Amino acid sequence: MFELAERLLDYSKSKGFSQCEIYIEKILEKSFDLKNETDFSKGLTETIGVALRLVKGKFVFFVNSTVNDEKSIERLIDNASSIGFSKKIDVQILPQLNEELSFSEINLFDETKIKDAVYEMSSIAKNADKRIQNVKSSSINTIEKHIWLMNSYGLKSHQAYNTVDAQVSVLAKDKIEEIGWYDQKGFSLDEIDFENIAKTASIRAIEKLSPSSFSTKKLSVILSNEVMSYMLRYFFNIFSAQSVIDKTTKLELGKRAFSSSISIxxxxxxxxxxxxxxxxxxxxxxxxIVVENGELKTFLHNTYTSNKLKSQNTANARRYGFVNPIKVGPANFYLKPTDKSLQDLFDSIDGFYITEIMGMHMANPVSGDFSLGVNGFLIESGQKTHYIKASTFSDNFYNILNKTMAVANDLYFTGSVGSPSVWVADCVIGGEN
Structure with missing residues (x-):
């Protein structure tokens, strides 16, 4: 792919662009899915795309295309000034580096072993409890990703890695029906505990079969690792230097922003x-280190934001696919875990353990305000006692991180953003009046 990138780079220069960047992305996805315990299917998707950033005068032009034939990409370059997304620039936007970087860690996956594991998870989940009516899905997905990049300053890089994600979804029934789901991600099959995935999905469904009523109360809350990772991902941009430029964050460098329990x-x-x-x-x-003991140490930067704000580049340029322009994004952005277990948090409170949230997309990403539907469990004497469904939780994300009393050790990732479970004081959970 470097040969293609070099030809496109030379062609772009010949068309009068003073700065050029060629980004080529290849993603190979394989899916192995067993639906309803009997219907097995296998899928394969391969995508190869190229994205170009081309600078002429005070404007940068962004064009992209799937890699079918080189001539069609050259035509995009010919017409970049008229058909490409453009933006006026006031600082340097491409890295002025002349170096070569290469990082490749590709694991080979045994497809026979994967198929066996899919069937094994389905069987374990179904036999976990007589109330499991159906294993709706047992699946394993693998992704292999390659990125090649060259720019006109001599920068040349290649990165390759792959991941695996296994998950199970079950239906339980006892007067009412409930769904239970669980997944685990890793870089190799050996990292995945298939038995635990199946059993946890079944337990989650069974636990929800006897919901109780709940009256509105102010109490301590534990946000599950999944819930907290979703929230941290949604509000990620408050930690981006772009939000400083856009004036859409309340955070200030060197100032205590959150509870001393928070390090990111x-x-x-x-x-x-x-x-x-x-x-x-x-x-x-x-x-x-973004946040240390509640104090903001740095915003995250790409080349543009670091030059605009005259700050250190933290190498957080992300595209989220070749069709999208560069943004500031997470690498592996996570709330630092401690040595406390989730059970340690349960033992610390009588309160509410939130396991599911609804309506996160309606939250205000600038102010931090949110109003969510939540499901979860009452915690009494260190145990989950009653399942509570369709309650409400209204608060502010900045406040949540200020009221965090303790962080557990059960780190979970949603994409590139992760969190353990956290104990948050003084929250109002809405129920029946």
Whole structure:
């Protein structure tokens, strides 16, 4: 692919662009899915795309295409000034580096072993309890990703890695019906506990079969690792330097922003996350402490924001696919876990354990305000006692991180953003009046 990138780079220069960047992405996805315990299917999707950033005068032009034939990409370059997405620039936007970087860690997956594991998870889930009516889905998905990048300053990088994700969804019935779901991610099949995935999905469904009523109360809350990772992902942009430029964050460098229990790291590698040794502008990534004991140490940057704000580039350029322009995004952005278990948090409170949220997309990403539908469990004497469905939880994300009393050790990732479960004080959970 570097040969293609070099030809496109030379062609772009010949058309009068003073700065050029060629980004080529290849993604190979394989799916192995067993539906309703009997219907097995296998899927394969391969996508190869190219994205170009081309600078002429005070404007940058962005064009992209699937890689079918080179001539069609050259035609895009010919017409970039008229058909490409354009933006006026006031600072340097491409890394001015002349170096080569390469990081490749590809695991080979045994497809026979994968298929066996899919059937095994389905069987374990079905036999976990007589109230499991159906295993709706037992699946394993693998993704292999390659990125090649070159720019006109001599920067040349290649990054390759793969991931595996196994998940089970079951239907339980006892007067009412409930769904239970669980997944685990890793970089190899050996990292995945297939038995635990199946059993946990079944337990989650069974636990919800006897819901109780609940009156509105102010109490301590534990946000599950899944819930907290969703919330942290949704509000990620408050930690982006772009939000400083756009004036859409309340955070200030060097000031205490949150509870001293909160430390946030953006890392190159994390189990359950991704491998991100080079960002998507070709800059080598190093671990970054974003928040330490409640104090904001840095915003996250790409080349544009670091030059605009005259700050250190943290190598957080992300594209989210070749069709999208560069943004500031997470590598492996996570709330730092402690040595406390989830049970330790349960033992610390009588309160509410939130396991599911609805309506996160309606939250205000600037102010931090949210009003969510929630499901979860009452916690009494360290145990889950009653399942509570369709309650409400209204608060503010900044407040949540200020009221965090303790963080557990059960780190879970949603995409590139992760969190353990957290104990938050003084929350109002709405129920029946």
């Amino acid at each position: 790291i953006d890392d190159i590698f994390a189990k359950g996350g991704i491998k991100f040794f080079v960002d998507e502008e070709g800059i080598k990534k190093t671990p970054t």
